[in-house]
Amino acid sequence: MGEAMFGEAKSRAVEGLAKSMGLDLGCCYAYGDSLNDRWLMESVGWPVAVNPSNDLASIAHKAGWPVVYWQQEKDSTLRSPRLSKFAEKKEHRSAIAE
Numbered sequence: 001m002g003e004a005m006f007g008e009a010k011s012r013a014v015e016g017l018a019k020s021m022g023l024d025l026g027c028c029y030a031y032g033d034s035l036n037d038r039w040l041m042e043s044v045g046w047p048v049a050v051n052p053s054n055d056l057a058s059i060a061h062k063a064g065w066p067v068v069y070w071q072q073e074k075d076s077t078l079r080s081p082r083l084s085k086f087a088e089k090k091e092h093r094s095a096i097a098e
Contacts, residue, residue, distance in 0.1 A: 011039035032056060041065065 003009045018025050026045035035055040041047035049060035049067045
């Protein structure tokens, strides 16, 4: 058995997995909703706070991470100062792929 998967343990686990699989965490996404997800989200290049607790929302806003509030399964809103950079990178990747 390993350690419980919350807090900093999530970050250690994902870093170990990425190392064993040869993954670049800077190109990976992580989604979280609570303060316990902070360290995991700090480990990747594309963190997104989803329906975050107040603590995580505060951290996300200070870090410039996208914050998503899902109202219903098919209805979501995205608000973040980093959103424009996020969209620009996505468009750039799409243009390169074409």
